[in-house]
Amino acid sequence: xxxxxxxxxxELLTGFTVNTNAAVLGQKLLEVGVGPCWxxxxxxxxxxxxxxxxxxxxxxxxxxxxxxxxxxADDRTREGVAAGAGRxxxxxxxxxxxxxxxxxxxxxxxxxxNTRQAYIPQGAAAIENRVGTAPGxxxxxxxxxxxxxxxxxxEMRGMxxxxxxxxxxxxxxxxxxxxxxxxxxxxxxxxxxxxxxxRLPGSLQADEQWSLAYLPHAGSVDLRIxxxxxxxxxxxxxxxxxxxxxxxxxxxxxGTDGQTLESVVGxxxxxxxxxxxxxxxxxxxxxxxxxxxxxxSSGYFDRAVVAYSxxxxxxxxxxxxxxxxxxxxxxxxxxxxxxxxxRRLAGTRIGLSATGIAGPGGGTKAKPVGLVYVGLxxxxxxxxxxxxxxxxxxLVKRRSARAALNVLxxxxxxxxxxxxxx
Amino acid sequence: xxxxxxxxxxELLTGFTVNTNAAVLGQKLLEVGVGPCWxxxxxxxxxxxxxxxxxxxxxxxxxxxxxxxxxxADDRTREGVAAGAGRxxxxxxxxxxxxxxxxxxxxxxxxxxNTRQAYIPQGAAAIENRVGTAPGxxxxxxxxxxxxxxxxxxEMRGMxxxxxxxxxxxxxxxxxxxxxxxxxxxxxxxxxxxxxxxRLPGSLQADEQWSLAYLPHAGSVDLRIxxxxxxxxxxxxxxxxxxxxxxxxxxxxxGTDGQTLESVVGxxxxxxxxxxxxxxxxxxxxxxxxxxxxxxSSGYFDRAVVAYSxxxxxxxxxxxxxxxxxxxxxxxxxxxxxxxxxRRLAGTRIGLSATGIAGPGGGTKAKPVGLVYVGLxxxxxxxxxxxxxxxxxxLVKRRSARAALNVLxxxxxxxxxxxxxx
Numbered sequence: 119x120x121x122x123x124x125x126x127x128x129e130l131l132t133g134f135t136v137n138t139n140a141a142v143l144g145q146k147l148l149e150v151g152v153g154p155c156w157x158x159x160x161x162x163x164x165x166x167x168x169x170x171x172x173x174x175x176x177x178x179x180x181x182x183x184x185x186x187x188x189x190x191a192d193d194r195t196r197e198g199v200a201a202g203a204g205r206x207x208x209x210x211x212x213x214x215x216x217x218x219x220x221x222x223x224x225x226x227x228x229x230x231x232n233t234r235q236a237y238i239p240q241g242a243a244a245i246e247n248r249v250g251t252a253p254g255x256x257x258x259x260x261x262x263x264x265x266x267x268x269x270x271x272x273e274m275r276g277m278x279x280x281x282x283x284x285x286x287x288x289x290x291x292x293x294x295x296x297x298x299x300x301x302x303x304x305x306x307x308x309x310x311x312x313x314x315x316x317r318l319p320g321s322l323q324a325d326e327q328w329s330l331a332y333l334p335h336a337g338s339v340d341l342r343i344x345x346x347x348x349x350x351x352x353x354x355x356x357x358x359x360x361x362x363x364x365x366x367x368x369x370x371x372x373g374t375d376g377q378t379l380e381s382v383v384g385x386x387x388x389x390x391x392x393x394x395x396x397x398x399x400x401x402x403x404x405x406x407x408x409x410x411x412x413x414x415s416s417g418y419f420d421r422a423v424v425a426y427s428x429x430x431x432x433x434x435x436x437x438x439x440x441x442x443x444x445x446x447x448x449x450x451x452x453x454x455x456x457x458x459x460x461r462r463l464a465g466t467r468i469g470l471s472a473t474g475i476a477g478p479g480g481g482t483k484a485k486p487v488g489l490v491y492v493g494l495x496x497x498x499x500x501x502x503x504x505x506x507x508x509x510x511x512x513l514v515k516r517r518s519a520r521a522a523l524n525v526l527x528x529x530x531x532x533x534x535x536x537x538x539x540x
Numbered sequence: 541x542x543x544x545x546x547x548x549x550x551e552l553l554t555g556f557t558v559n560t561n562a563a564v565l566g567q568k569l570l571e572v573g574v575g576p577c578w579x580x581x582x583x584x585x586x587x588x589x590x591x592x593x594x595x596x597x598x599x600x601x602x603x604x605x606x607x608x609x610x611x612x613a614d615d616r617t618r619e620g621v622a623a624g625a626g627r628x629x630x631x632x633x634x635x636x637x638x639x640x641x642x643x644x645x646x647x648x649x650x651x652x653x654n655t656r657q658a659y660i661p662q663g664a665a666a667i668e669n670r671v672g673t674a675p676g677x678x679x680x681x682x683x684x685x686x687x688x689x690x691x692x693x694x695e696m697r698g699m700x701x702x703x704x705x706x707x708x709x710x711x712x713x714x715x716x717x718x719x720x721x722x723x724x725x726x727x728x729x730x731x732x733x734x735x736x737x738x739r740l741p742g743s744l745q746a747d748e749q750w751s752l753a754y755l756p757h758a759g760s761v762d763l764r765i766x767x768x769x770x771x772x773x774x775x776x777x778x779x780x781x782x783x784x785x786x787x788x789x790x791x792x793x794x795g796t797d798g799q800t801l802e803s804v805v806g807x808x809x810x811x812x813x814x815x816x817x818x819x820x821x822x823x824x825x826x827x828x829x830x831x832x833x834x835x836x837s838s839g840y841f842d843r844a845v846v847a848y849s850x851x852x853x854x855x856x857x858x859x860x861x862x863x864x865x866x867x868x869x870x871x872x873x874x875x876x877x878x879x880x881x882x883r884r885l886a887g888t889r890i891g892l893s894a895t896g897i898a899g900p901g902g903g904t905k906a907k908p909v910g911l912v913y914v915g916l917x918x919x920x921x922x923x924x925x926x927x928x929x930x931x932x933x934x935l936v937k938r939r940s941a942r943a944a945l946n947v948l949x950x951x952x953x954x955x956x957x958x959x960x961x962x
Contacts, residue, residue, distance in 0.1 A: 130562075130563075130566075130579070131566050131575075131576040131577060131578075131579060132566045132567060132570055132576060133562065133563035133564060133565065133566030133567035133568075133570075133576070134563075134566075134567070134753075134764075135563075136558060136559070136560055136563045137558070137559050137562065137563070137579075138558055140552075140555065140559065140581070141552075141555035141556075141557075141558045141559070142555060143555065144552075144553050144554045144555030144556075145554060145555035145556070146555075148554055148555075153553075154553040154554060154555070155553060155582075155583060155588075156553070156580070156581065156582060156588075157552070157553060157559075157579075157580070157581035158578070158579070158580055158581075159562070159578065159579035159580075160577075160578060161577060166577075166578075331556070333556075342556070396846075398825075398828075401829075402828055402829050402831070402832025402833070402837075403820075403825035403826065403827070403828030403829040403831075403832060403844055403846070404825065404829045405825070406820075406824055406825030406828075406829075406846045407823075407824055407825040407826045407828075407829045407937075409824070409825075410824025410825060410846070410848070410898075410937070411824070411933065411934055411937070413899070413900050413901065413933055414901065415824075415848075416848050416849075419848055420848060420849055420852065421845065421846055421847055421848055421849060421852040421856070422825055422844075422845070422846035423843065423844070423845055423846075424818075424825070424828045424832070424843055424844035424845075424846070425843055426832070426837075426838050426841055426842060426843055427838070427842055427843065430842065430843040430886070434843070434856075434885075463856075464852070476832075477835070478835050479835065479836065511833065511835055512833055515829075515832070515833070
């Protein structure tokens with residue numbers, strides 16, 4: 119089953135709007151076993167739209183058109199699609215009545231200009247729009263299903279999920295494709311790929327049943343497992359492959375399908391009834407910002423001290439001036455004393471710290487930009503970890519903050535500081 | 541001048557990569573007076589690529605193809621484009637030599653498979669790639685300029701700016717379109733639109749010379765001015781319109797063309813030789829994270845204390861327990877004492893604070909989610925500001941942090957706490 123996606127709109131051509139609709143449609147179509155084979159973007163021009171529709175009906179089995187269904191005169195998709203399909207538009211009084219009702223429920227009378235939105239091609243079936251006012255429609259042209267829906271992402275998504283996907287799923291019930299993503303941290307892509315290629319045969323190329331894609335970003339690697347077949351087969355395959363990968367990679371996998379590192383750390387802290395305080399230098403508040411993005415984080419996050427100056431490190435965190443002199447602010451020793459100091463200051467069980475050189479300035483040969491130490495103090499013990507990150511200032515901050523959260527996660531998983539290898 | 545953009549790649553069709561290349565190309569083409577009229581996405585399939593190229597040459601004046609120039613067998617763009625243009629590929633030994641040199645400079649010998657990348661269609665001119673290894677090329681088919689460049693965004697962008705835009709600019713020197721964006725904070729879109737519609741005639745619709753678009757996001761509004769004409773005209777118009785808008789909106793405009801609020805605040809602090817310390821509650825470290833994203837911020841940013849608990853507010857920041865009892869942690873009084881406290885603790889001239897309810901929990905009828913107070917202390921004076929933000933937790937955090945930075949900016953601009961209206 120081959121699909122064509124036609125997105126209509128000048129703002130997509132000029133690049134002021136990035137075409138996320140096409141990406142969402144592509145992913146969702148795949149999930150119901152329909153392969154997106156062409157994406158076409160055309161302007162708000164009747165002739166362009168009709169010619170795109172004519173071509174798509176010749177080559178695809180399913181066509182989805184989005185955008186250009188608004189009430190103003192520059193929205194030409196209704197006319198373009200009707201012309202492309204060789205049909206007339208007709209006023210559907212049932213749609214008009216429902217539109218008037220929806221306007222009334224919100225307050226004002228429906229402006230006359232919106233009447234345009236109640237016209238759909240003869241013989242087309244209307245698709246309801248829960249989010250906005252413009253109805254969509256579906257019609258069959260020479261055996262090809264053509265769906266036409268509005269462009270605002272929330273409306274597009276709602277109608278896709280309410281009407282289009284269920285329809286396609288019932289048309290092609292035995293062939294779906296689904297994905298599961300495992301999020302990892304701490305290993306490079308090449309290392310993961312090598313281990314999996316040895317221990318997970320078939321993992322490096324797609325085969326009939328399932329596929330595995332490596333999606334590296336900012337020092338982490340997401341593993342996207344895809345599986346095709348009947349819904350039962352697919353669920354079984356995804357579960358099975360995910361389990362095998364987790365068994366091979368162990369705690370390198372921190373979450374699934376969009377879980378964040380900070381929410382995983384938060385759940386672990388909450389479950390174990392522990393609280394944490396944070397001392398940040400190079401991360402500049404980012405560790406704290408990430409931790410507090412999680413609703414309910416006030417239950418386990420006590421405070422953070424962002425100590426950019428040496429004076430703050432000594433006066434607030436109690437770092438020994440001698441340690442600063444002997445090893446410099448960017449050192450394992452100072453990271454450890456910062457973690458220790460903030461834990462004592464806050465009276466929490468755990469202290470976490472990061473100190474490093476985020477750049478672009480401040481690097482030396484011995485201590486280059488990207489050198490970062492993370493400190494972890496638990497009760498009466500503490501230890502430090504050395505990292506070296508590539509990238510610019512914001513990327514080094516992000517990687518450092520995630521590395522610190524990962525050190526904390528690995529401690530919470532294992533329950534001991536011994537043998538931690540972040 | 542009408543352009544077609546052809547982007548090649550299965551990952552674009554399946555939606556796992558969002559087509560940002562098409563958006564960048566659209567914007568950049570517009571700037572040199574070439575109108576992007578079609579975007580076509582096709583799979584890594586020779587026949588699809590050649591048929592897309594054939595069609596584009598029939599309808600466009602300029603064609604840009606990106607993606608599918610990699611070294612592996614599934615990269616088919618070279619073959620597809622050559623077939624579409626009715627030409628043979630030929631090995632260009634000069635390109636091969638340069639590729640080998642680049643590999644050698646990095647370390648390893650060039651793998652034999654990369655030799656494929658030195659083939660370009662007969663009669664095509666090579667385009668150098670500063671960032672990656674695959675060369676691009678330009679050829680003329682029936683009077684149409686066809687450019688073919690790799691898909692990785694950094695490579696695509698580099699070659700666009702190094703070779704394609706200068707070429708097009710010299711071909712169509714008298715007609716360009718450029719944009720300037722003014723960033724505002726503190727006023728709603730409707731308020732800005734009303735003032736500008738009254739005092740800046742023609743601002744609400746595009747006309748021949750210039751246009752104005754309102755781009756609201758997360759409580760701020762960007763104003764995008766567009767102008768067409770000769771380079772001289774365009775620069776004059778953009779300068780003139782921007783100046784008029786700045787005169788009307790005053791300090792509501794904080795920057796131009798991608799400047800961040802935190803970099804503007806940073807420049808003001810540096811120029812005035814002032815330093816700041818931050819006390820954060822609901823923003824959870826985000827104010828500090830934003831300030832420290834700016835290179836060189838250690839010159840004016842001393843420290844931040846993220847005081848999630850009342851205990852931290854009293855013990856570290858010196859907030860009076862009586863104030864907490866009388867007014868609650870989310871109050872103007874506590875915001876003021878936090879700003880005062882962190883300024884004294886750090887010994888900086890300025891203290892900045894935020895306390896509020898980020899949600900989703902913790903709201904009451906009197907103090908709902910989104911209620912935020914910002915405190916500013918300068919020398920021996922201090923004052924507080926009340927805000928009410930819509931949105932979820934992360935949006936409230938972001939808006940609060942930006943509001944706090946804006947309070948600081950307005951103080952630095954005016955040099956007094958009197959009459960601040962953020």
